[in-house]
Amino acid sequence: MSPTLTAMSNSAVTGGHQEWLGPGQTPGPSRGPYISVITNRTTNLLIRGAMLFSVGVFLALVLNLLQVQRNVTLFPPDVISSIFSSAWWVPPCCGTASAGIGLLYPFIDRRLGEPHKFKREWSSVMRCVAVFVGINHASAKVDFANNVQLSLTLAALSIGLWWTFDRSRSGFGMGVSIALLATLATQVLVYNGVFQYTSPDFLYIRSWLPCIFFAGVITMGNIGRQLALYEYKFIQEKSHQD
Numbered sequence: 001m002s003p004t005l006t007a008m009s010n011s012a013v014t015g016g017h018q019e020w021l022g023p024g025q026t027p028g029p030s031r032g033p034y035i036s037v038i039t040n041r042t043t044n045l046l047i048r049g050a051m052l053f054s055v056g057v058f059l060a061l062v063l064n065l066l067q068v069q070r071n072v073t074l075f076p077p078d079v080i081s082s083i084f085s086s087a088w089w090v091p092p093c094c095g096t097a098s099a100g101i102g103l104l105y106p107f108i109d110r111r112l113g114e115p116h117k118f119k120r121e122w123s124s125v126m127r128c129v130a131v132f133v134g135i136n137h138a139s140a141k142v143d144f145a146n147n148v149q150l151s152l153t154l155a156a157l158s159i160g161l162w163w164t165f166d167r168s169r170s171g172f173g174m175g176v177s178i179a180l181l182a183t184l185a186t187q188v189l190v191y192n193g194v195f196q197y198t199s200p201d202f203l204y205i206r207s208w209l210p211c212i213f214f215a216g217v218i219t220m221g222n223i224g225r226q227l228a229l230y231e232y233k234f235i236q237e238k239s240h241q242d
Contacts (some may be wrong), residue, residue, distance in 0.1 A: 034155065048130050048227045049099045055223060056098025057091040057125070059216075063133065064090055066140045087195065101178065102224025103215055108170050116225050118167050125226050128165040141207055147201045147208070154211040158210040171221055179213035 109116050137159050144150040160173055183205070190196055190204040201207050 004095060032062040038060065045103070049103060049241070051227060052099040052102035052220065052224060053095040053209070054096035055102075056220065059098070059129075059133075060091045060094030063136045068136060079155055094218065097182075097218045101174075101220040103229065105174065105224045106228035108174065109168075112170055114168070114170065116166075116168055122226060122227065124165060125222050128161065128219050128222050131157075131161050131164075132215050135215050136212055136220035139206075139212060147206065151208040151211065154208045158211040158215040158218075161215050166218055171218060174221065175214045175217040179210045179218045183210045230235075 057185070106116075135154060138157070139150070139154055142150075144153070162175060166172070186209060187204050190200075197206050199206070202209070
């Protein structure tokens with residue numbers, strides 16, 4: 001009788017957390033709320049990274065096609081894909097950079113303790129993407145008297161995009177830093193003959209290229225922040241339930 005009462009008591013204490021075990025089975029480690037949250041964070045991180053990578057690849061194909069068609073960017077004939085008029089390595093590189101930027105922005109916000117709350121809705125993110133595509137389109141198809149006018153116009157449009165859809169100091173700082181690094185990397189690639197720009201006026205590239213990089217960083221940062229908003233809401237709901 002005593003062993004039966006002991007077994008019933010143990011079952012009553014742990015019944016809410018463990019499943020019934022058959023003969024010969026040993027109880028495994030229980031998955032507490034902390035482990036559950038970590039697992040969900042990892043899963044959400046991978047999902048967000050994959051989505052950001054896909055968006056970056058798509059934008060790279062579309063926007064690079066504009067540049068190639070207008071003979072702004074020239075690739076060697078042997079590396080051009082006949083379908084998208086782009087070198088094979090451009091979309092995956094842009095996708096990887098987009099994933100990194102989109103994951104970095106919300107991470108920096110959390111580290112600084114300054115959650116970004118300005119225009120946090122998908123309609124605003126879509127308008128930001130449309131403006132970014134328009135800026136890139138202008139760099140390829142709008143004719144200006146000289147490159148200085150074009151560069152100043154794109155710089156004003158890029159800063160206007162940040163002011164309209166971001167307005168955070170961290171976003172501006174990361175946008176400028178990543179744009180400078182991307183410009184330096186592009187200079188190295190052009191110097192080594194990977195591809196080239198027609199009519200370069202800033203060493204080996206066009207002077208408006210940093211403006212395009214800056215606008216692209218702000219755009220992918222906004223997309224990353226919006227995707228991270230769902231993970232934040234999940235963690236908040238989980239903490240309330242626990």
